[in-house]
Amino acid sequence: MPRSGEPRGVTASASDPSPGTAESVDRDTRDRWALVAGASLVSVALGAYEISPAGVTPLIRETMGVGPAAAGLVVSVMFGTAVLFSLPAGAVLDRVDSRRAVATAVVVLFVAGAWGWLAGERGDYTSLLASRVLGGLGYVVVWNAAIDIVSEAVSAERRATAVGVFTASGPVGFALGQSAGPLVAARFGWPAIFVAFNGLALVGLALFWPTSRGLGQVGGDTPPSLSELGDVLRRRAVWLVGALGFLGYSVYLFINSWAPSYLVDTQGLSLGVSGLLVAVFPAIGVLSRVSSGVVSDRLFDGRRRPVVFASFVVATPLIVGFAVVDSVALLVGVMLVAGFAIQLTLGLSFAYVRELVDARVGATAVAFQTSVALAGAFVAPIAGGALIETRGYGAAFLAAAGLAAVGVVLAWRAPEP
Secondary structure, three states: OOOOOOOOOOOOOOOOOOOOOHHHHHHHHHHHHHHHHHHHHHHHHHHHHHHHHHHHHHHHHHHHOOOHHHHHHHHHHHHHHHHHHHHHHHHHHOOOOHHHHHHHHHHHHHHHHHHHHHHHHHOOHHHHHHHHHHHHHHHHHHHHHHHHHHHHHOOHHHHHHHHHHHHOHHHHHHHHHHHHHHHHHHHHOHHHHHOOOHHHHHHHHHHHHHHOOOOOOOOOOOOOOHHHHHHHHOOHHHHHHHHHHHHHHHHHHHHHHHHHHHHHHHHOOOHHHHHHHHOHHHHOHHHHHHHHHHHHHHHOOOOOHHHHHHHHHHHHHHHHHHHHOOOHHHHHHHHHHHHHHHHHHHHHHHHHHHOOOOHHHHHHHHHHHHHHHHHHHHHHHHHHHHHHHHHOHHHHHHHHHHHHHHHHHHHHHOOOO
């Protein structure tokens, strides 16, 4: 049985060049990063598919005759699907070939996209929601399986770096969906957003498939037992890192959801200008999520806790700044630094949690992290809205800072893998 963090299914071939030769090392390095690039492209396509309805909400409301909440559900139903099905999906992935599961999920994206396109053209809201649930299942399989395979493909010294690069596909996909969705809708009609990004997923799969050969297989002679899978949920360290993910995603989604309205209501900006300014908050995540792994692997010799601890320490006072700063320029600066700080945790936590368990159940650990983290993403905007309605923006941002402060305490107590 491989120890924790070791690949589940990597085998050497007698025909391969000697692992010590420069040719072999260079080729392996190219293949590994091509694998990461391919998995990331699939994830970018799914992320764009997930968020693109947010950019055409008025069109959805107008053509389908639904209110704001129902239109918003077209986006949020995918988060809810991920929360419910991530852990079962992870348990299944540890018992099947994860590589084939990624390919299957891409096929699911094509089916869900075509289904959503037809449902939108017919004005069938219920059918559209059902297609999004199917797309959510495909998304959670790609996210969990790809993190597991990317973790296997690289050495322990570069694991957090590779996983950080992959998780940066999240903000890239969101940026693509938000920016390209309205353009696609203007040219082909809004239902076309559900199939617009399928080609990118196909290109990603073409890169991923040949370079991932031999990875993602079931570890050992038999699949993990139910007892082994259950052991993931019995580990205090797994719950602790899961809580850090929950807090990080809660803060991240709260600011993403309410900062635009905050700038409109308190600073008198237009919704378009405020949205453009707030875009720096998630956009900086591309740099943050990649650098979190590099810093952890190189500067801290593979230790994860210092990076996560620093993430919450820096973010906490900056989030307080939202409640007290009046200058728009300063608020943009606060968002930029806070966005960088909090997303250090979002990328690193998936490599972190996988290293706390045996590699045979690594996908289950990643799936648990996904489920708990996205629960925070699902709940925080709703709870924040209720708090803003009853107590105002200041109280809501102070509550978000309180969540980050809890993250400081938990990160201080977190174990090293």
